[in-house]
Amino acid sequence: MKFELKGSDKGSKARAGVLHTDHGIIETPIFMPVGTAGSVKAVHQRELRDDIAAQIILGNTYHLYLRPGLDIIQQAGGIHKFNGWEFPILTDSGGYQVYSLSGVRKIKEEGVTFQSHIDGSKHFFSPETAIDIQRTIGADIIMAFDECTPYPCDYTYAKNSMDMTHRWLERCCNRFDNTSSHYGYEQTLFPIVQGSTYNDLRKQSAETIASFERDGNAIGGLSVGEPAEMMYEMTDKVCAILPTDKPRYLMGVGTPENILECIALGIDMFDCVMPTRNARNGMIFTTEGIMNMRNEKWKDDFNPIDTSLGGHVSTQYSRAYLRHLIVSKEILGAQIASIHNLTFYLWLVTEARNQILQGNFVDWKNDMVKKVTTRL
Amino acid sequence: MKFELKGSDKGSKARAGVLHTDHGIIETPIFMPVGTAGSVKAVHQRELRDDIAAQIILGNTYHLYLRPGLDIIQQAGGIHKFNGWEFPILTDSGGYQVYSLSGVRKIKEEGVTFQSHIDGSKHFFSPETAIDIQRTIGADIIMAFDECTPYPCDYTYAKNSMDMTHRWLERCCNRFDNTSSHYGYEQTLFPIVQGSTYNDLRKQSAETIASFERDGNAIGGLSVGEPAEMMYEMTDKVCAILPTDKPRYLMGVGTPENILECIALGIDMFDCVMPTRNARNGMIFTTEGIMNMRNEKWKDDFNPIDTSLGGHVSTQYSRAYLRHLIVSKEILGAQIASIHNLTFYLWLVTEARNQILQGNFVDWKNDMVKKVTTRL
Numbered sequence: 001m002k003f004e005l006k007g008s009d010k011g012s013k014a015r016a017g018v019l020h021t022d023h024g025i026i027e028t029p030i031f032m033p034v035g036t037a038g039s040v041k042a043v044h045q046r047e048l049r050d051d052i053a054a055q056i057i058l059g060n061t062y063h064l065y066l067r068p069g070l071d072i073i074q075q076a077g078g079i080h081k082f083n084g085w086e087f088p089i090l091t092d093s094g095g096y097q098v099y100s101l102s103g104v105r106k107i108k109e110e111g112v113t114f115q116s117h118i119d120g121s122k123h124f125f126s127p128e129t130a131i132d133i134q135r136t137i138g139a140d141i142i143m144a145f146d147e148c149t150p151y152p153c154d155y156t157y158a159k160n161s162m163d164m165t166h167r168w169l170e171r172c173c174n175r176f177d178n179t180s181s182h183y184g185y186e187q188t189l190f191p192i193v194q195g196s197t198y199n200d201l202r203k204q205s206a207e208t209i210a211s212f213e214r215d216g217n218a219i220g221g222l223s224v225g226e227p228a229e230m231m232y233e234m235t236d237k238v239c240a241i242l243p244t245d246k247p248r249y250l251m252g253v254g255t256p257e258n259i260l261e262c263i264a265l266g267i268d269m270f271d272c273v274m275p276t277r278n279a280r281n282g283m284i285f286t287t288e289g290i291m292n293m294r295n296e297k298w299k300d301d302f303n304p305i306d307t308s309l310g311g312h313v314s315t316q317y318s319r320a321y322l323r324h325l326i327v328s329k330e331i332l333g334a335q336i337a338s339i340h341n342l343t344f345y346l347w348l349v350t351e352a353r354n355q356i357l358q359g360n361f362v363d364w365k366n367d368m369v370k371k372v373t374t375r376l
Numbered sequence: 377m378k379f380e381l382k383g384s385d386k387g388s389k390a391r392a393g394v395l396h397t398d399h400g401i402i403e404t405p406i407f408m409p410v411g412t413a414g415s416v417k418a419v420h421q422r423e424l425r426d427d428i429a430a431q432i433i434l435g436n437t438y439h440l441y442l443r444p445g446l447d448i449i450q451q452a453g454g455i456h457k458f459n460g461w462e463f464p465i466l467t468d469s470g471g472y473q474v475y476s477l478s479g480v481r482k483i484k485e486e487g488v489t490f491q492s493h494i495d496g497s498k499h500f501f502s503p504e505t506a507i508d509i510q511r512t513i514g515a516d517i518i519m520a521f522d523e524c525t526p527y528p529c530d531y532t533y534a535k536n537s538m539d540m541t542h543r544w545l546e547r548c549c550n551r552f553d554n555t556s557s558h559y560g561y562e563q564t565l566f567p568i569v570q571g572s573t574y575n576d577l578r579k580q581s582a583e584t585i586a587s588f589e590r591d592g593n594a595i596g597g598l599s600v601g602e603p604a605e606m607m608y609e610m611t612d613k614v615c616a617i618l619p620t621d622k623p624r625y626l627m628g629v630g631t632p633e634n635i636l637e638c639i640a641l642g643i644d645m646f647d648c649v650m651p652t653r654n655a656r657n658g659m660i661f662t663t664e665g666i667m668n669m670r671n672e673k674w675k676d677d678f679n680p681i682d683t684s685l686g687g688h689v690s691t692q693y694s695r696a697y698l699r700h701l702i703v704s705k706e707i708l709g710a711q712i713a714s715i716h717n718l719t720f721y722l723w724l725v726t727e728a729r730n731q732i733l734q735g736n737f738v739d740w741k742n743d744m745v746k747k748v749t750t751r752l
Contacts, residue, residue: 037700037706039709041707041708042708043708063704072696072700075678076678076696082696082697082700083697084693299444299448300447300448302451313420316460318452318458318460320452323444324443324444325414327444330415331417331710335420336420
């Protein structure tokens with residue numbers, strides 16, 4: 001999997017690149033809509049492609065493994081054939097959901113035993129099974145199996161967990177390098193930096209992860225409740241160590257402000273449920289700020305949601321209509337808000353890329369941060 | 377509002393026509409998707425137009441009156457401007473929902489007092505307010521305020537209720553004829569035949585309703601739990617009396633079979649929540665029969681949902697994927713199933729129209745009834 005750097009910002013560590021996959025290219029910095037169970041909630045695949053201009057989406061190994069299950073995905077010919085999304089897909093390793101969603105779980109050196117949140121059935125994930133499962137799902141980019149520590153996390157736990165994540169990475173790489181894609185196209189494995197909020201652990205982890213020399217590198221264990229400044233500090237430290245000629249993926253981040261600040265620190269790839277989850281609760285991100293559609297003030301605002309984006313839903317439907325749908329719990333409200341927010345997120349990273357290439361990123365970013373944090 | 381008969385079937389009472397409104401033409405027989413609160417659930421307006429080929433949608437006065445409320449719709453410039461659907465809209469009078477959804481309600485000669493199912497607030501609908509409200513909502517076709525009797529219903533109640541519905545119609549017509557459209561385009565009022573399942577009452581009601589000589593006529597109080605044969609018998613009796621040169625609308629009907637049989641009896645317009653409500657529960661109507669997507673048998677069926685329809689969702693997504701989404705309660709499952717079912721319903725009435733015009737309706741209908749009632 002080839003990554004080309006197309007330009008770097010002079011005033012920050014922001015970069016613009018192109019990642020080549022067998023399902024098409026990804027222009028970075030990029031935001032990846034989250035398609036948990038093989039569907040970006042409330043959004044058609046056609047809308048992802050034509051309206052939102054998504055270039056890559058994410059799937060959750062934990063969810064896909066439990067439902068529809070590997071036999072179905074294998075029979076379909078992989079996740080792209082199963083859900084009809086013909087462009088790149090990234091899967092996480094399942095670890096994060098095992099920790100956050102499942103009931104009883106036991107983390108041991110060998111792997112993690114957990115109960116399905118759906119039917120309570122028992123399952124076991126290890127570095128090896130996580131690779132096997134992701135080979136079967138068939139994502140273009142697959143993630144190493146790690147432990148994502150919570151915040152706050154005491155130093156000893158964070159260090160021991162990080163060490164285990166590093167040992168697990170060795171096992172992931174062995175399994176990955178001794179198996180091959182099931183469906184004829186290339187897959188690649190990204191390792192994940194851990195180390196909680198400790199400078200020395202993050203440094204050690206970044207150095208270890210970099211030493212594996214994979215096609216790209218990820219940063220995990222952030223955006224789990226720590227202050228934003230701490231997240232930026234850790235991201236900055238880790239980016240300084242991770243190689244510049246490979247894409248850097250900051251997992252689970254974040255708000256529009258977080259994304260802009262972390263692009264400035266050298267991050268190339270992002271994913272987050274925020275644009276879709278918050279959409280379903282009526283929170284709309286626009287080029288001028290954040291709108292809570294449950295607020296009375298929108299009830300008679302017949303302007304389009306956000307004309308500057310130019311997308312179908314953002315210009316066709318009015319704020320008053322969207323508010324009505326959200327308040328009335330109409331499914332169409334979730335659909336409009338989700339498409340709008342994702343269109344905004346993709347616009348944001350595309351515009352960031354343009355500004356990096358034009359050499360005006362920092363000024364634009366500082367101006368945009370003010371706007372995107374404004375409550376309208 | 378002009379209605380042109382384009383052709384009549386020789387083997388049945390089926391007709392093909394064109395209804396002209398200021399928001400465009402409606403080719404009959406037609407099915408009208410139900411957009412209760414100003415949105416056809418889980419379907420974008422663009423999809424209604426481009427994928428489903430809907431020509432007219434229905435809105436519920438009761439819901440729209442309570443939420444977003446008349447002031448908002450009036451300020452928006454009417455329902456078309458509010459929800460962005462530029463084609464014809466029909467509103468019911470609110471009566472049916474008052475009886476079925478609201479809590480405490482009191483029916484008197486003057487009108488009906490009821491409590492909102494949303495917040496328990498008290499409201500009053502009368503023939504006059506029902507017209508005023510529908511004038512404000514701004515539908516192209518507005519319905520008279522009636523009492524929809526339940527099934528079974530004793531003769532005395534059915535007769536008294538029908539008589540009141542007729543007196544209410546007089547008041548509706550007076551109010552309608554002494555007011556005008558708020559938004560510059562034509563509105564028309566359809567009266568409603570009642571009379572429960574009693575032949576003499578239905579005859580009397582149809583004669584009374586016909587005598588008002590409105591632009592179109594509706595049949596209410598059917599498809600409320602009575603056997604299908606009884607519904608067909610009443611529909612047949614009423615159609616024989618209602619004028620042939622005006623459209624006939626059978627309210628709240630029905631299954632694909634019901635629609636085909638009632639087209640054969642001379643009905644021109646239908647509406648029903650079935651294609652969208654059942655879609656959300658995983659029931660799919662196809663040209664070959666009914667599929668319950670919760671059934672295990674679809675879990676590894678990677679064929680398109682129904683290629684014969686040619687629509688975007690029906691050919692792009694597989695049965696296995698749709699089943700996965702429905703079982704996983706993913707919103708996209710409701711979206712795909714709703715678009716598919718509505719596409720099928722619109723295909724069914726369009727094809728019925730073609731067959732009527734080609735003189736082959738009865739053979740085709742008998743063949744289709746077998747297919748659409750098959751459990752796949």
